[in-house]
Amino acid sequence: MKNEMRDLLAEIYARPVEIQNTQSIGGGCINETLLLSLSNGEKVFVKHNDQPPPDFFHREADALRLLGRAQGPRVPQVIGLPKTTSPRFLILEYIEPGNPDGDFHERFAHALAGLHHMSHAFYGFDRDNYIGFTVQVNKPETDPVVFFREHRLRFQQHLARQRGLLPTNVDQRLDLLLNKLERLLNVTGEQPALLHGDLWSGNYFADARGTPCIFDPASYFGLREADLAMTELFGRLPQRFYDAYQEVYPLNPGYEERKKLYNLYHLLNHLNLFGSSYLSSVKSVVNHFV
Structure with missing residues (x-):
């Protein structure tokens, strides 16, 4: 899967990109998550699953794009999704977390x-x-x-x-x-x-x-x-x-x-x-x- 991620990242950024660091952020009952630090200075968030339903990550990407068009809370942008019938991962914008202070x-x-x-x-x-x-x-x-x-x-x-x-x-x-x-x-x-x-x-x-x-x-x-x-x-x-x-x-x-x-x-x-x-x-x- 790492090679597949590297190929997709190269396509996204239109040049070869190395994954310099991989940090597991854990996961829920369904998926695992990773934070990737890339050679171009970017960080991306990855959700992955070894055996998802065929359109599982396609449907999540659809929902995120739709939510992103609304005047609502911020949602991570979809950065990349493998062009396969059953992708095993989804690459998203990494949003640095902060504190829910004040209002x-x-x-x-x-x-x-x-x-x-x-x-x-x-x-x-x-x-x-x-x-x-x-x-x-x-x-x-x-x-x-x-x-x-x-x-x-x-x-x-x-x-x-x-x-x-x-x-x-x-x-x-x-x-x-x-x-x-x-x-x-x-x-x-x-x-x-x-x-x-x-x-x-x-x-x-x-x-x-x-x-x-x-x-x-x-x-x-x-x-x-x-x-x-x-x-x-x-x-x-x-x-x-x-x-x-x-x-x-x-x-x-x-x-x-x-x-x-x-x-x-x-x-x-x-x-x-x-x-x-x-x-x-x-x-x-x-x-x-x-």
């Missing part, structure tokens, strides 16, 4: 609201992508409840059912919840909003100037409350973040209750990715509404 969280909230103002004619996207390694179905729909019910919750339910991860009683109660979802979601006045799609605390940071940055997207056009809810799933941002968002782009009343529904999508996905340790969290949300 970072207010600026992050305003930038996220700016991202969410980018809209589209339908909910979904023009192609499927991934949430982790799970396919994320983005079939276009004009009804946001249909989109969220069928292509987010029901799709994950079917996967969990096929894998034997949903006990019958939980599966049946989840069906009851899905059948009444239209009464539980308040979509009054909402338009399809460009979402990051996987906005937990590990997918945002401040750059060296304190500018809010986001990365590792699972983007589509959806209900913006889904992004906000995800920021609360594994710990939450300071309250001033949510207050600042409400000031510039108010939510419909009842978000505090609805956020559990949006996060059910991610809990089901974690159940499918990582197994039964997430079943109790799924049951808790389902039992709350049914």
Whole structure:
């Protein structure tokens, strides 16, 4: 893979470029990451995986380019992607991290609201992508409840059912919840909003100037409350973040209750990715509404 990276870097910079230093930055449950120091003085960030789905990094590059066109948080620019049917790595701009000091969280909230103002004619996207390694179905729909019910919750339910991860009683109660979802979601006045799609605390940071940055997207056009809810799933941002968002782009009343529904999508996905340790969290949300 190193030779493949070197060849691609030579193509990007239009001259031979040596990789002088390779620093592992660790990785999550899906990919590994590297910081490369190059002979031309540049640094680049590399995400890699030995066995990704064929279009995995193509879809991430698509999302980053789209996010980069919005008036939202900063995103790393796509520098290079191998011209193969199943690339094993993606080369991105390296953004030097800094400290989220001062009014970072207010600026992050305003930038996220700016991202969410980018809209589209339908909910979904023009192609499927991934949430982790799970396919994320983005079939276009004009009804946001249909989109969220069928292509987010029901799709994950079917996967969990096929894998034997949903006990019958939980599966049946989840069906009851899905059948009444239209009464539980308040979509009054909402338009399809460009979402990051996987906005937990590990997918945002401040750059060296304190500018809010986001990365590792699972983007589509959806209900913006889904992004906000995800920021609360594994710990939450300071309250001033949510207050600042409400000031510039108010939510419909009842978000505090609805956020559990949006996060059910991610809990089901974690159940499918990582197994039964997430079943109790799924049951808790389902039992709350049914």
